[in-house]
Amino acid sequence: MLKAELNRRALLTAMATLPLAACAHRVGANPPGDLGVATFNIWHDAGGHWPARRALLAAALREADADVIALQEVLEDSKKGLPNQADTIARDLSYAAVHFVAPEPEGSPKRYGNAILTRLPVIEVARRKLAPLSDYRTAIRVRVRTASGPVDIVATHLAWQPEAAAVRAEQLADLLAWLPTDGTPLVVMGDFNAPLDDPGLAAMGPPRFVSALPQGAAETTLNPARGHKPRVIDHIFADAAAFAVSGARVIGNTPVDGEYPSDHFGVAARLTRR
Template structure:
């Protein structure tokens, strides 16, 4: 019997950024409303700092929310959070790994990356027993080699015993070398080419599509870039991507 799953990825912009009228205290309610509007079973978030995580845990009480800080493997630094709505899907297990040649080394920086980067790995379990793996990540913004090697690393972690979802801010556009590594390895980009961009730098006008949902051994029912502005406010400097999948 097939099961459906609605997933989303959203870079919510870290709270330490000097964003003035778009700073976190002024838009956190809009960000939470935008997440709710996605109506997703599973949401992968990037750039989540501890104060933002506290806000999200309060707003999304009852959800499973997992992910460690990239600096210390516990709570320090940005998190690549995975949120699971109460319902048929639950988290069987999860782990944090670093995007580096030594992925188990806390705080390790990979290749030519400018910053420490991580992925959160989640083993999802449906009430009927179906298992799906999730990789939520944020690639480095400067390291070209790091982005390539990160794609190779994530593909290696996607074991062939179950379907997989890879989502996050990959700081790379469709057809670029890091994305080609994944599609050549059998990953399918959920978004159609005409879906438009995701990064807009608080303008609302997005030309770059650097946020992605890719899948292995899953059918894409539909996918889109979500451009909801609660009360007219931009919830982040990125638009989220949402997809309905079938296993």
């Protein structure tokens, strides 16, 4: 009975706030030259409370007011009657575009992967299965048009095992080699399953990249209330030559009636063009 009431309240909250989304997310609402970005591992439909968590995810992301959002652990499952979760969240937030990548081919009854939502004009989209293919990891790149010119946004989700630093290094090497070399500024976001000092993330350090959350800036992006040891493994890496980080924070880390949006917390950042 309590679960049903929680789900009912969450759905009513989501429905009540939807008309506000278009006002809260106006293209050009942020200062020219600024780019708002956010990343969130949404924990697919785990925990048994997807309707409630959906409302909390939408609330956290709406408050972040990001121009581009990267999502991980996005599920679509026709056998369960579950539409693509990124499509659902995009509708909740009134974002104009959502792009999805998964190891499974389009048309499969179940697909699980990464997504990018944006309210900015999209110039092009590219998708990649990352090496080694045996780990079933993917990346998606969306080139968006900003007031300061095009920017490439990448979302990814790397190998999870603590001892898999070499696999993460291989995945990032494959990802970076796949990207265009035309000088377009780059932001890479997602669940890297490792802290900044993990050897597997060495390619994402200076001088090429700056982390929105430097070492020690946050206690955790894993939710201890869901049994995780505190660690910061969700990151936003910005092209250091193109962007300065003007602000960053953890989002979705406050429960509502004992429920959290996910077993991760999100990260939101404001980037300013140099």
